[in-house]
Amino acid sequence: xxxxxxxxxxxxxxxxxxxxxxxxxxxxxxxxxxxxxxxxxxxxxxxxxxxxxxxxxxxxxxxxxxxxxxxxxxxxxxxxxxxxxxxxxxxxxxxxxxxxxxxxxxxxxxxxxxxxxxxxxxxxxxxxxxxxxxxxxxxxxxxxxxxxxxxxxxxxxxxxxxxxxxxxxxxxxxxxxxxxxxxxxxxxxxxxxxxxxxxxxxxxxxxxxxxxxxxxxxxxxxxxxxxxxxxxxxxxxxxxxxxxxxxxxxxxxxxxxxxxxxxxxxxxxxxxxxxxxxxxxxxxxxxxxxxxxxxxxxxxxxxxxxxxxxxxxxxxxxxxxxxxxxxxxxxxxxxxxxxxxxxxxxxxxxxxxxxxxxxxxxxxxxxxxxxxxxx
Amino acid sequence: xxxxxxxxxxxxxxxxxxxxxxxxxxxxxxxxxxxxxxxxxxxxxxxxxxxxxxxxxxxxxxxxxxxxxxxxxxxxxxxxxxxxxxxxxxxxxxxxxxxxxxxxxxxxxxxxxxxxxxxxxxxxxxxxxxxxxxxxxxxxxxxxxxxxxxxxxxxxxxxxxxxxxxxxxxxxxxxxxxxxxxxxxxxxxxxxxxxxxxxxxxxxxxxxxxxxxxxxxxxxxxxxxxxxxxxxxxxxxxxxxxxxxxxxxxxxxxxxxxxxxxxxxxxxxxxxxxxxxxxxxxxxxxxxxxxxxxxxxxxxxxxxxxxxxxxxxxxxxxxxxxxxxxxxxxxxxxxxxxxxxxxxxxxxxxxxxxxxxxxxxxxxxxxxxxxxxxx
Numbered sequence: 001x002x003x004x005x006x007x008x009x010x011x012x013x014x015x016x017x018x019x020x021x022x023x024x025x026x027x028x029x030x031x032x033x034x035x036x037x038x039x040x041x042x043x044x045x046x047x048x049x050x051x052x053x054x055x056x057x058x059x060x061x062x063x064x065x066x067x068x069x070x071x072x073x074x075x076x077x078x079x080x081x082x083x084x085x086x087x088x089x090x091x092x093x094x095x096x097x098x099x100x101x102x103x104x105x106x107x108x109x110x111x112x113x114x115x116x117x118x119x120x121x122x123x124x125x126x127x128x129x130x131x132x133x134x135x136x137x138x139x140x141x142x143x144x145x146x147x148x149x150x151x152x153x154x155x156x157x158x159x160x161x162x163x164x165x166x167x168x169x170x171x172x173x174x175x176x177x178x179x180x181x182x183x184x185x186x187x188x189x190x191x192x193x194x195x196x197x198x199x200x201x202x203x204x205x206x207x208x209x210x211x212x213x214x215x216x217x218x219x220x221x222x223x224x225x226x227x228x229x230x231x232x233x234x235x236x237x238x239x240x241x242x243x244x245x246x247x248x249x250x251x252x253x254x255x256x257x258x259x260x261x262x263x264x265x266x267x268x269x270x271x272x273x274x275x276x277x278x279x280x281x282x283x284x285x286x287x288x289x290x291x292x293x294x295x296x297x298x299x300x301x302x303x304x305x306x307x308x309x310x311x312x313x314x315x316x317x318x319x320x321x322x323x324x325x326x327x328x329x330x331x332x333x334x335x336x337x338x339x340x341x342x343x344x345x346x347x348x349x350x351x352x353x354x355x356x357x358x359x360x361x362x363x364x365x366x367x368x369x370x371x372x373x374x375x
Numbered sequence: 376x377x378x379x380x381x382x383x384x385x386x387x388x389x390x391x392x393x394x395x396x397x398x399x400x401x402x403x404x405x406x407x408x409x410x411x412x413x414x415x416x417x418x419x420x421x422x423x424x425x426x427x428x429x430x431x432x433x434x435x436x437x438x439x440x441x442x443x444x445x446x447x448x449x450x451x452x453x454x455x456x457x458x459x460x461x462x463x464x465x466x467x468x469x470x471x472x473x474x475x476x477x478x479x480x481x482x483x484x485x486x487x488x489x490x491x492x493x494x495x496x497x498x499x500x501x502x503x504x505x506x507x508x509x510x511x512x513x514x515x516x517x518x519x520x521x522x523x524x525x526x527x528x529x530x531x532x533x534x535x536x537x538x539x540x541x542x543x544x545x546x547x548x549x550x551x552x553x554x555x556x557x558x559x560x561x562x563x564x565x566x567x568x569x570x571x572x573x574x575x576x577x578x579x580x581x582x583x584x585x586x587x588x589x590x591x592x593x594x595x596x597x598x599x600x601x602x603x604x605x606x607x608x609x610x611x612x613x614x615x616x617x618x619x620x621x622x623x624x625x626x627x628x629x630x631x632x633x634x635x636x637x638x639x640x641x642x643x644x645x646x647x648x649x650x651x652x653x654x655x656x657x658x659x660x661x662x663x664x665x666x667x668x669x670x671x672x673x674x675x676x677x678x679x680x681x682x683x684x685x686x687x688x689x690x691x692x693x694x695x696x697x698x699x700x701x702x703x704x705x706x707x708x709x710x711x712x713x714x715x716x717x718x719x720x721x722x723x724x725x726x727x728x729x730x731x732x733x734x735x736x737x738x739x740x741x742x743x744x745x746x747x748x749x750x
Binding site: 249250253255329331334335336347351353356357360361 | 712
């Protein structure tokens with residue numbers, strides 16, 4: 001293991017990589033029999049005025065987070081703006097808000113959590129506003145006001161928001177410039193194309209993680225999902241195959257989970273936007289229920305939305321927002337997607353019941369029962 | 376709706392039931408076009424000396440529970456013995472222990488929670504003993520010592536345990552005497568045989584709930600599982616069919632969940648004993664893991680045991696014991712059983728991950744990965 005070294009070129013014909021030593025030291029060459037590319041993703045950095053000012057942070061690496069904490073500990077941060085209202089954005093907003101800092105979130109979409117449907121994102125926005133965080137949706141970042149290269153304000157197409165720090169949570173893109181230069185085929189969003197064994201288009205070259213595209217088991221199409229779960233599974237499969245043990249990674253269904261303070265958030269499969277884009281004929285139903293038996297102390301509200309294909313009834317996806325005990329229920333929907341279950345199958349799922357854990361009809365059952373009527 | 380009335384005879388030929396009015400009042404006849412039998416189950420009552428003494432309680436109905444609470448509120452109960460260490464037994468032991476009563480549990484099996492494997496039941500027994508509850512396993516109830524028909528002690532084949540109250544938690548049996556007398560076919564454990572539409576062997580006679588047998592989707596054989604989830608689903612299907620809407624109840628996988636204080640307990644599918652009885656060639660693996668990311672505050676120990684068929688790898692069942700956040704994970708295994716997934720499918724399940732909810736590899740993944748190696 002050589003840390004701090006950076007591969008600057010992949011030479012497939014010679015089975016070599018060119019490696020640059022730490023701190024721009026001289027370059028040497030390493031030979032390989034098998035190559036596994038796991039270059040991950042890089043944060044999106046908008047090319048706007050002031051982007052390199054002091055006080056603007058990415059949160060990609062542990063070092064990024066430590067630098068930010070150091071700044072917060074210095075105690076001169078009163079106002080923070082988070083650019084992007086997705087997973088990273090709302091998790092960072094929560095973290096900053098716990099430091100008693102005045103926080104605002106901006107996003108160019110008209111909703112937070114763009115991987116959920118607008119109606120499911122609405123209660124999340126409410127929870128964010130309830131904590132006193134300002135939310136500026138449908139506003140595009142145009143730049144940063146600075147004084148002597150020090151951040152003064154985050155500027156959108158509608159306003160300037162004074163800020164001591166700004167956090168970039170604009171998402172990531174596959175880190176695949178080296179792979180492209182080496183002649184490795186790229187697909188969706190320039191992620192590396194791999195087969196079910198995690199092999200690229202080139203013999204003896206494998207790839208895994210945030211830099212590769214995945215097969216979506218529900219849409220049947222390539223997708224790019226930069227998540228640790230997927231990366232771990234692909235890494236295992238690539239490693240086993242390189243070691244001569246046959247293994248396959250069949251694909252993803254797009255499960256993700258997060259929370260904002262006490263609001264749990266989860267999604268899997270395809271949502272409205274994706275279904276519309278794919279031209280799939282579907283029905284959706286959203287139900288408000290309880291996490292536990294209605295009378296049980298600690299029961300929490302939960303909203304479950306399910307999607308099914310017309311007229312087959314095939315389950316297509318689900319989204320969940322609610323109190324404690326809500327989000328992990330998404331795993332039932334994810335597993336049902338892997339099993340290619342229909343909505344009728346979901347109605348009849350033998351899910352466990354006991355008052356401290358669930359109503360006799362789980363909220364997922366309730367959503368499925370209503371959805372079935374729309375088919 | 377006529378409450379307090381009791382059906383004393385079903386006459387299928389005449390499409391009538393004979394009904395006895397409350398308090399043994401006179402009998403009258405009700406006619407029917409369709410009959411739904413939902414007579415439920417009755418608690419097992421061992422025919423031993425002293426069984427009818429004052430101080431011995433069943434916990435089948437709300438009235439049973441209210442009578443027991445009244446007795447506890449009188450404040451003269453210092454010692455309680457729970458007969459039976461299954462779901463009802465340990466839930467009652469916990470309830471009594473919370474009243475600051477000295478509690479003992481007896482069970483004729485060498486383990487508590489007979490629906491789990493012995494190795495999975497062991498940590499539950501430890502948790503019970505840790506709370507100061509005495510556990511007498513492998514001891515058979517032989518009777519009750521009484522004075523003037525008032526309970527003094529619960530007697531086993533090994534000892535007499537002084538007790539002010541005793542709770543019977545010996546399980547239930549289908550309440551099907553009327554059905555049998557009416558010529559309705561009974562199956563496993565004298566539960567009513569129904570088809571996937573919840574119809575009995577007789578035209579226009581339907582049945583649902585704790586009085587019927589179910590199709591086990593993993594074993595492919597009839598089974599009898601007296602649980603509210605199953606009863607609810609069957610009741611819905613019977614009702615829809617009677618109303619002329621076709622609906623089917625495909626069957627159960629045997630999911631159940633409970634807890635003792637902070638120890639969560641769940642099972643689904645087939646366990647060791649059932650697999651041995653069915654003569655299925657299988658492998659099992661048990662893994663100790665964490666409910667959340669290992670470093671995350673509040674992470675709890677969790678043990679997951681999975682079973683797979685040899686050599687096909689078909690998932691056969693699972694059992695979970697652990698701290699908060701453990702038990703509901705059984706629903707993933709249950710859903711995987713409905714989907715007829717293999718262990719390799721389980722390894723690749725796209726389950727949701729975020730440090731407050733799960734490790735990147737869920738404990739179910741970890742168990743599946745190890746189990747795969749044994750195939």
